[in-house]
Amino acid sequence: MASWERKALTFISQTSEWDRRRDIRTFLSFGISLLRELTGAYMSLQLDFEDSYTARVKGATPVYLDELIFNPGPIHQLLEKAGHRPIYWTQIPEKNAFEDLFEALSSAVIIPVRAGEVNALIVLGWSDIQACDPSFREFMDTVRTRMEEVCRQAQIEHTSDKAITRYTSILNTLSEALVFIGGDGYSGWVNIAAAQILQLEGPGEYAPAVLSGAMAVLIQQALNKSEIAGLAMQAFASPASRVENMIWKMVDRTLEASCLPVEGKGKLWRIVSVKQ
Structure with a gap:
């Protein structure tokens, strides 16, 4: 079995606990940390689209990147151009939608995650050139699918819990x-x-x-x-x-x-x- 196939199975296995848990915040934090470990990335972060004017960095490594704020407009344009698919930069463009975020880095991957209440990007960066070959991209697609699956399931369960609580309250009266x-x-x-x-x-x-x-x-x-x-x-x-x-x-x-x-x-x- 190829290395990236094994790593994909590792990611699925190690996130299986969140099939029973419903804390999306800790899941995303854990998932990004695990992804950084599996890929050997130097930088990892979650970029949340809070509104039409604000995209905020969360759960960053290195931590000094936390709470950085970006204009989401150029980032949305980049995502639309890529068909909202993962973006692979083996060499980071000198001018890009992320301003100076990738300074001193050579390669980056941007993964859109949109499921349930989550509308965010997972961003990874490497100091050395990262070979984004087909097996690596398939690994990233598997990771993205898995993360959206957990986010979607958690949202369904959260909505169901709210409905059950509401109807139970009615029946108890x-x-x-x-x-x-x-x-x-x-x-x-x-x-x-x-x-x-x-x-x-x-x-x-x-x-x-x-x-x-x-x-x-x-x-x-x-x-x-x-x-x-x-x-x-x-x-x-x-x-x-x-x-x-x-x-x-x-x-x-x-x-x-x-x-x-x-x-x-x-x-x-x-x-x-x-x-x-």
Whole structure:
């Protein structure tokens, strides 16, 4: 296996932890540091496009380059001319969009990374002439794809987390008890009202076996538990089966329960108190 192929696999392997983590800031910092190590670059940095007037250097090596500010206009023109593909300068042009950034350096690579909330460049520089042969360029393409993949996935997960938090907050304000028991054997969830009725520690995720057990305990306390058991059997006759408005006569109250199918596998129980 060629050297750059091995280094590409090393980059993918050593960034695999960020498939589970969601901190893009530390990922970019780590990824750039790893890239500098694998390529032997003297200089490495992240250039963030903050707005139409500001491109700021972050995470630079050498550190004195940190917080340098550039006019993004000429840089955008350079990227557009290159079709927003990585730019390889085996010999750095005397006049370029980065002013004096590459002073005393011989070669440079500029890698656009645009995915999720990230809109930045990764810039590498070498004191000696860097041979940007096809295998090296393929390595850089792999690195770019990997970095954008992690950034994109992190953004999807961040957006999903925000949506889950928002909808969970809404469901927890309802007076109806909601109990979801997944048919996969792993997923289950209750809101605040359901946690109180089932005497669970609190709202949130539970194993289906735990929720089924808590529901069974509640039904055993009903005065008409035999009737409830028969209706419950109907509810689970098939994935599409549903039973609505079951009356559960408890010692101190009356509950109305419905068991509804959901998209995918599982059932949603809706339980409300009935005024006597």
